[in-house]
Amino acid sequence: MLLASVNLNKRLGTSGARSGLATWLHAHGVEAVVAQEPFIPVDRTPPALDGFTFAGGDGHLAVWISEGLAPPPVSSPRQWVQRIELEWLVVLQVHLDAYASSSRAAQLAELAVLAAAEGGRPLLVCGDFNLAPRPEDGLFGDKTSTFTSRAERVKLNQLTQGAYLVDTTAEEPPAFTIERVSSGKPSRFRCDLALLSDHLTATTTVTPDAAVRSGPKAFTDHSALLIGLPLTLRAAEPEDVLFALGDLKGQEPAVTAHRKYQPHKTAMSRQAPSPASRAVTGYLTSPLSVASVLDHGCGRGADVAHYRSAGLDAEGYDPHDDFGWPRPDSTVFDLVTSMFVLNVLPDPWQRIEALKDAASFARPGGHVVVVTRSPDEITKAAADGGWTAHHDGYWSSRSKGTFQRGIDPAEITALARRAGLVPLADAPVLPLPGVCHVVLSKPEV
Incomplete structure (x- = not known):
């Protein structure tokens, strides 16, 4: 607009x-x-x-x-x-x-x-x-x-x-x-x-x-x-109510838009752990001395099972009730993972709120790793699929109410600062071609 x-x-x-x-x-x-x-x-x-x-x-x-x-x-x-x-x-x-x-x-x-x-x-x-x-x-x-x-x-x-x-x-x-x-x-x-x-x-x-x-x-x-500005203003008579990540905390949605957003419909049904979760256990958990992990926005939970099989004390959480992963009681996880969550949320404020919520589960001195689809990947997918521009990304399916945006490491870092997170110096690099990731720290104080 x-x-x-x-x-x-x-x-x-x-x-x-x-x-x-x-x-x-x-x-x-x-x-x-x-x-x-x-x-x-x-x-x-x-x-x-x-x-x-x-x-x-x-x-x-x-x-x-x-x-x-x-x-x-x-x-x-x-x-x-x-x-x-x-x-x-x-x-x-x-x-x-x-x-x-x-x-x-x-x-x-x-x-x-x-x-x-x-x-x-x-x-x-x-x-x-x-x-x-x-x-x-x-x-x-x-x-x-x-x-x-x-x-x-x-x-x-x-x-x-x-x-x-x-x-x-x-x-x-x-x-x-x-x-x-x-x-x-x-x-x-x-x-x-x-x-x-x-x-x-x-x-x-x-x-x-x-x-x-x-x-x-x-x-x-x-x-x-x-x-x-990278936003789409709603019509005077909106059709539906926006899904807000405030649902993570049981809050009422604060904003309305043209379509009902349904980020959970982007969750994949996996029979095996994701490459991102395998990279976490292969390259991150040992150098960071990680014993406990929360998969924040875990979908159906395939990656949680992988973390447990690797000997980690692992939990999952997803705001979509049907996935069956309620909010955990613990807020002292060594590592919180956010895998392909930010890129399906339709605006920067929801992404900041998601990162704040993820950070709330990490112990002081703990870490948060964020993985997103890359801008190049989303740009190509949008062109190939004829996606409609919306806010700073695209409707990947208007009928399903799903949204996608490619997010690079610089943007992840800028958003994370609002959640009190900072990039980890000399962080291990995860071999994840075609996607973006940042390893973040939660300060001790």
């Missing part, structure tokens, strides 16, 4: 700006627009935007969604930040103080707290930050501007590092998003930002568009950001 973020400088009160914005949105195929300062916030009804439904907000921050799509849940934790739930992604739209450096620094510190409260959920933090992230991002005349303080940059870095966010429009030279003349000198800033969870950068495009402020059909004085 394509999301647009733009500061409208209170101009939607005029029909010309509304028409120009609507024309631009339709020309680009935008499905959601988040706007800073859309209109004068004095008891005014939100302006109607042709082809879009107002989803929430006020004259400070507002969001519109394309007609025919379900309006997302929207809330306002603070007047300067708006929280929007787009399927599995949380968008924090911000408009930081335009006048006081100390106020912006305090807002950034509070934003870091809000981001941390999401518990690792995939994040997009976008809007008008009213600061230059780097010295070269703010110029006054031909010199570096002193508008942004060091304290602001420190707080911004703490936000991005703490929440594993990437400043997606950081380029050399900077693409300034606002250019004005102040005291007879040009003032140029890259202040309209899109901070994105690092594991989403490979599948997300972020493009600044200066035509909205400088072109013949300009309707504001800020550049807009066009953000292509």
Whole structure:
């Protein structure tokens, strides 16, 4: 889906700006627009935007969604930040103080707290930050501007590092998003930002568009950001309810989608252990001094039988009740295996939740090994099978409700960080051609 973020400088009160914005949105195929300062916030009804439904907000921050799509849940934790739930992604739209450096620094510190409260959920933090992230991002005349303080940059870095966010429009030279003349000198800033969870950068495009402020059909004085996100928005009247990995803990599904996901239908009926489980016993259990193993997402349990036959104290767990592997009581396993689980879960948040759940069974100092289908394998299978794109992967069977995505080691590692797991240094390499794997550690503390 394509999301647009733009500061409208209170101009939607005029029909010309509304028409120009609507024309631009339709020309680009935008499905959601988040706007800073859309209109004068004095008891005014939100302006109607042709082809879009107002989803929430006020004259400070507002969001519109394309007609025919379900309006997302929207809330306002603070007047300067708006929280929007787009399927599995949380968008924090911000408009930081335009006048006081100390106020912006305090807002950034509070934003870091809000981001941390999401518990690792995939994040997009976008809007008008009213600061230059780097010295070269703010110029006054031909010199570096002193508008942004060091304290602001420190707080911004703490936000991005703490929440594993990437400043997606950081380029050399900077693409300034606002250019004005102040005291007879040009003032140029890259202040309209899109901070994105690092594991989403490979599948997300972020493009600044200066035509909205400088072109013949300009309707504001800020550049807009066009953000292509790897998610599929649901229709206004969804057909079914999403299977959520929250079922692992007996929670109710939090999100709905076009089809009912049934990951358990990807489970193979094996008469023999998988090559991945044989690689674990052949190359991993001895070097890591593993005595106990949990196969997390074990399906029908063929690999559990293999681990037991290798002399390990092994258990299995699968959230699909019909497989007959309930949650074990023990949470001190030396090793937890997650074999071809992440790649059948339809969004990054469910994958993070799966890794958190898997990590909860490993003892401090224990390990988690994750094996996934590779991006190359899934790309080929999708082309050969005519699979339909969905979120960041494909429906492998719409009738069955099964999903597949190829996940490489870098993405596994980025997702695992949200579960408190880190890559094991000098980990044994498993001879598993055509698939991806990472051996992870659960810190002692």
